Amino acid sequence: MILVSSQILAQNPLLIPDTLSGSNINLTLQPGTYQFYNGINTGTMGANGNILGPTLLLNQGDFVNITVDNQLSDTTTIHWHGLHVSPENDGGPHTYILAGDTWNPSFTVMDKAATYWYHPHLHRKTNEHVSKGIAGMIIVRDNEEAALTLPRSYGVDDFPLVIQTKDFDANNEIVVPTNSDDVVMVNATIDATLDVPAQIVRLRLLNGSSMRVFNIGLSGNQTFYQIASDGGLLSSPNAITRIQLTPGERAEILVDLSSMNGQSIHLMSYASEFQNGIYGALNPGTNAFMTLDGYNPNPLNGKDFNIMRFNVVAPNGNPIMTIPTSLVEVNPIPESNANTTRNLTMTPATMGPNQLNGNFLINNVSFDMDFMNYTIPLGNIEVWSIFNQSAIAHPFHIHDVQFFVLDRNGNPPPASEQGRKDVILVKPQETVRFIAKFEDFTSETVPYMYHCHMLVHEDGGMMGQFIVIDKITGINDTYLNKEISMYPNPTTGIIHITALKNLELKKIEITDLLGRSVMMVDHLISGKAIDLRHLPKRIHLVKIFSDHGVSIKKIMIE
Ligand code: C2O
Ligand code: CU
Ligand code: CU
Numbered sequence: 260m261i262l263v264s265s266q267i268l269a270q271n272p273l274l275i276p277d278t279l280s281g282s283n284i285n286l287t288l289q290p291g292t293y294q295f296y297n298g299i300n301t302g303t304m305g306a307n308g309n310i311l312g313p314t315l316l317l318n319q320g321d322f323v324n325i326t327v328d329n330q331l332s333d334t335t336t337i338h339w340h341g342l343h344v345s346p347e348n349d350g351g352p353h354t355y356i357l358a359g360d361t362w363n364p365s366f367t368v369m370d371k372a373a374t375y376w377y378h379p380h381l382h383r384k385t386n387e388h389v390s391k392g393i394a395g396m397i398i399v400r401d402n403e404e405a406a407l408t409l410p411r412s413y414g415v416d417d418f419p420l421v422i423q424t425k426d427f428d429a430n431n432e433i434v435v436p437t438n439s440d441d442v443v444m445v446n447a448t449i450d451a452t453l454d455v456p457a458q459i460v461r462l463r464l465l466n467g468s469s470m471r472v473f474n475i476g477l478s479g480n481q482t483f484y485q486i487a488s489d490g491g492l493l494s495s496p497n498a499i500t501r502i503q504l505t506p507g508e509r510a511e512i513l514v515d516l517s518s519m520n521g522q523s524i525h526l527m528s529y530a531s532e533f534q535n536g537i538y539g540a541l542n543p544g545t546n547a548f549m550t551l552d553g554y555n556p557n558p559l560n561g562k563d564f565n566i567m568r569f570n571v572v573a574p575n576g577n578p579i580m581t582i583p584t585s586l587v588e589v590n591p592i593p594e595s596n597a598n599t600t601r602n603l604t605m606t607p608a609t610m611g612p613n614q615l616n617g618n619f620l621i622n623n624v625s626f627d628m629d630f631m632n633y634t635i636p637l638g639n640i641e642v643w644s645i646f647n648q649s650a651i652a653h654p655f656h657i658h659d660v661q662f663f664v665l666d667r668n669g670n671p672p673p674a675s676e677q678g679r680k681d682v683i684l685v686k687p688q689e690t691v692r693f694i695a696k697f698e699d700f701t702s703e704t705v706p707y708m709y710h711c712h713m714l715v716h717e718d719g720g721m722m723g724q725f726i727v728i729d730k731i732t733g734i735n736d737t738y739l740n741k742e743i744s745m746y747p748n749p750t751t752g753i754i755h756i757t758a759l760k761n762l763e764l765k766k767i768e769i770t771d772l773l774g775r776s777v778m779m780v781d782h783l784i785s786g787k788a789i790d791l792r793h794l795p796k797r798i799h800l801v802k803i804f805s806d807h808g809v810s811i812k813k814i815m816i817e
Pocket of ligand 2: 340656
């Protein structure tokens with residue numbers, strides 16, 4: 260084992276982000292400074308603070324109303340990675356928040372208990388905004404999880420670990436894109452150390468890095484138990500000594516520390532075991548002659564290194580001392596239920612020894628905000644077959660759904676990938692097939708994304724988008740809810756929007772059919788006239804924000 264010298268002494272207490280819960284959640288995105296190194300201020304971005312963001316504690320079934328206040332000097336978005344929400348609430352690149360503006364998504368939490376996260380998603384700026392520091396965890400709880408004997412006291416026996424590498428320049432500022440992401444941190448803490456009780460503890464692992472893949476293990480090759488994949492608990496704890504974690508991916512693990520009081524143990528990445536062709540291996544491409552800017556020299560590549568240290572201390576008052584033998588029922592979708600197969604191929608935009616530097620394409624095209632790559636009928640059950648025809652592994656991520664991996668090159672996935680997933684690493688020359696159902700949410704204008712979660716690749720266009728549609732709707736059709744009426748329609752320019760039920764109208768946004776905003780009314784009063792006479796005479800979309808969510812109606816201005 261080769262240790263990087265700066266990591267031999269883990270010595271900074273791990274930052275544990277604050278939590279936010281309840282039905283109203285306020286996030287303020289702000290610039291700041293943070294001392295990654297004692298006494299040295301580094302410019303950062305954070306949510307409700309200088310770095311990272313609070314952990315959101317959500318319960319399945321709860322309705323949450325979120326206000327995101329963008330106090331950055333830049334446009335951005337906030338995406339709820341892994342949550343099944345409507346496209347308008349998803350926070351993809353089309354749902355941008357201008358500097359000084361606020362965004363008010365609201366939704367019912369439909370997801371299963373697991374660890375999700377939120378991060379900015381503005382096209383071409385995702386890497387910068389995440390690397391500078393904006394990222395937070397989302398912990399969803401549900402009744403199934405609550406019925407199990409598992410550690411779940413946040414910061415006591417249940418710990419959020421946002422694992423990232425970053426690159427600092429000579430002035431200790433964060434470099435984006437990285438020239439050499441050689442600094443490892445957990446929850447923004449370099450050389451982190453945490454006191455943990457001598458009992459079963461739960462670690463919620465998130466790889467929040469821009470590029471690097473980790474091969475997570477414990478020092479001494481100690482066994483741990485994976486209990487959850489990206490979007491849900493597994494059927495039973497999976498006893499392993501390694502778990503691969505690619506950017507965007509999460510895993511929850513249990514570690515039995517009950518006989519280790521007084522000892523310490525490291526969380527590590529055993530990157531020496533990676534095959535070439537993974538960002539993190541000795542060679543990031545499949546051939547040694549291939550170059551990747553800023554990749555070498557980097558002491559983390561192809562080496563085993565510490566991520567953080569745990570000091571085991573006395574057990575706490577209410578310790579969990581056993582690992583359950585089974586968890587929840589996991590119901591993968593049978594392949595025979597699929598009605599559509601889509602084939603996606605990942606390729607470098609240019610060939611040759613420099614091809615690792617990108618850009619990368621999906622089905623030979625680069626991301627275009629105005630081009631809809633797929634239109635998916637609501638209720639479709641689809642097999643997506645992803646073939647990686649490039650020389651570097653890519654973590655594929657899709658919004659809206661959790662999927663089940665069918666196979667990797669025809670072989671069943673390892674146990675760690677047999678649960679609900681939303682990110683999957685596709686290695687060079689590999690084909691990964693997954694199955695997913697596109698349900699509950701439609702929009703004819705706001706798409707969901709699929710992309711490589713290596714943020715340099717995503718920003719470079721390795722992304723596509725899809726809409727999920729119910730049916731082609733007529734002009735007077737109200738397809739998100741029937742609680743609001745808008746009249747007359749067609750109109751010569753004056754309309755009225757009225758709440759039919761006991762709901763509070765908030766504001767409206769009028770867009771053209773490409774989703775471009777043309778008008779906003781901030782304080783919407785039920786029944787009061789709204790003047791649209793200055794808008795072009797054609798069909799527009801009216802997004803009506805209320806305390807029951809967002810409703811979209813088409814209006815014809817004649
Ligand atoms: Cu974690 Cu589309 O992103
Ligand atoms: Cu996502
Ligand atoms: Cu990629």
